[in-house]
Amino acid sequence: MRCEELKEKAADYLAGELDEESLTQFRGHLADCPQCREEMEGLSMIWTKLGVLPKEQPSPALRSRFYDMLESYKRGIQKEPESRGFGRTVSQWLAGLIPRKPAFQMGLALVLVAAGLGGGLLLGLRPRSAARSEVAGLKGEVDEMRRIVAISLLRQASPSERLMGVSWSARIDRPGEEIIAALFETLNGDPNVNVRLAAADALYLFHDHPRVKKGLIDSLARQTSPLVQLSVINLLVEIRERRAVEALETLMRDKRLNPKVKKRAELGLVQLS
């Protein structure tokens, strides 16, 4: 078998449609010719990848849009016969781009099929989300999406990603218990001071939520970083949380307390009483 013949049969080979004799010849040539082997490896990789692409059903909207497009294209052709000259040049130019070897042609076709499938997938999604924007429950859906993103980001090993998680949480209009709990978990347990500071700020935005005030008071006893302690005291004073007085007094009894934090706590007591 020659290289040209192999390339002609490549598609049948991948589809498993070669007969016994051709298959033996095909494999024999592959064993001898490193060039063809390399080419086949590339092709079969694309083939496998195509196999795992999810089967996407085009939405009805896509279908009707496609027919609309086809219809207007037909009309356009009938209306403007003079543009054919240009069309021919374009097709000649396109022909120049397409490789002459059949195997490469097939590879290109496969890539285009993959691109088409991907594009179809995107097109299929778009009208759905567009329709959603008209629904009154949009806010809830956006919140839901932000919640999922925020929760997953807050669990990352990278502090930058956890910061992003805090910032996604802060954008939620009506945070549920899960987000509030996750932010407190971050405020009280994150190993990084910067992430804890960001969580305190985000929780401040939700201070109307019944759990937040109490949570901030409880958190005061758990903070070890002076900077976070200062930040939590500032927030408690700002929301005029009188119940924080006891927590501030307890904090001030700690002998290891940073002197600046102590000063701030003293001032806070005056401001809250």
Added chain:
Amino acid sequence: MKTVIRLAGILILLWAAGLADDAQENQADHAVVSFSNPAKPGMVEVDISQGSITVRGYEGKDVIIDARWRERVLTREEKEDEEQAVAALAEAEEQVDQQELARKKAQAEKAKGMKKLEVESMGLSVEEEENVIQVSAEEGKRAVDLTIQVPYSASLRLSCSDDERGITVEGVSGEIEVESSDGPIVLINVSGPVVADSSDGEIKAVFGKVTPGKPMSFSAMDGDIDITLPADVKASLKMKTDEGQIFTDFDIRLTPSQQKKEEDERKEGGGYRVAFEKATLGLINGGGVEIQLTTSEGNIYVRKAM
């Protein structure tokens, strides 16, 4: 359980004291460690209690560690501790032997399936697992100055709890998480997301470029925060300082803070107005990557790169 910890502590104390007697002044250690998957960017974690850390990016695949041990004289307190430890040890020697054995067994179990890269003498430990190289110094009586060369793309997680010389990073493009209790943090020619915290020292960071979409954060208790960003950076800054001021040569557009609430109420009796420092939000070139700058006492400097 408490006794186990205490006795282990005594052992380390004695062992370190012995080392201090034997060791040469400024003894140096050297180690070259490679990542298990050099094709992927690796992570280098360094955690020391006393000493300084200097990390430089270089064109290579391995991590090169040089450690220089500082001479240190025992303080009177430490000498007393040591004497007490000797007395306590004499009493509890037998018990210690057994517990030490159990501890070693437990440790061997913990490290199952991992390779331990032993670095000679002095108690510097270097381990590699799944592209993460961990460097730590045994808590002893001597401080160590570490100089580490890493591939440009490496990520860093550096922590130094007790030293005025602090942490320096130069020419590394991966993500950097750095924490220093006493010393300054200096980052030069970095680009990855940086999250830095210094309790007593200042933070200085010069960015060659800024990775878009990756939030950054800098916090300091007493020190200044001084960052230099490329002139064309798109950034959204959130700046907070309790007692310091903010300086910049960027054309920053200030936006009203989300958290801003007017404080007009006068307190009974006191008669002063309650005022709080709130976050100042500023956009550079229309806004972009989120950068949070928090300091209690220090100033904030946001510089435009030349």
